[in-house]
Amino acid sequence: MTRKKCVGVLALQGAFQEHIDFLERAALENCYNVTVIPVRTKKELHLCDSLVIPGGESTTMSLIAQRTNFFDDLYTFVHSSQKSVWGTCAGLIFISDELENQNELIKTLHLLHARVKRNAFGRQAQSFTKVCDFSEFIPECTDFPATFIRAPVIDKILDSETVKPLYTIPNNDEEDVIVAAQQGSNVLVTSFHPELADDDIRFHEWFLKKFVVDF
């Protein structure tokens, strides 16, 4: 029996409970030897092999981490090659190296070697769900409902040796934008919210298998 792995979901702010629910379902339905916990403290973080940073408001997330003296522990954790990290939406922003816009208030974790553009598709009213064919990296997943809410995109990859795009979509009349990417073997980022896909846990199943169970 492999050692039980622990996946943390950063629970300072945002849609962390939805990730916890989907991860727990994915672990149960696939008999993965994994526990899932909310993470708000250094003690909880130190239990984790992997950390999911959810959607929400990245500036708020960063400020709470700084004001609770948690930022440095988060920085150390995400920069460990022994840990895996998945940033969704605000989580993608929070771990990015550079921000193309709205960077005045936020202190990021400088993990993802990319420049990220916040609110790339516009405001809340421009949020949308797009059925995506992820089968190039998630076998047979040809129709995943990806929900974009005031979503960021990867505007520029700063290290093409380590950061590989996984999926791009058109952005109005501009060139296609990167909305999912992987850095090395242990960092995943998505602009969209798989935790908000009605009852569809395929993305979380893939994350657990690739970035936790097999990592």
Ligand SMILES: NC(=O)CC[C@H](N)C(=O)O
């Ligand atoms: N759904 C989200 O996580 C939105 C992210 C938010 N627009 C930010 O800049 O942090």
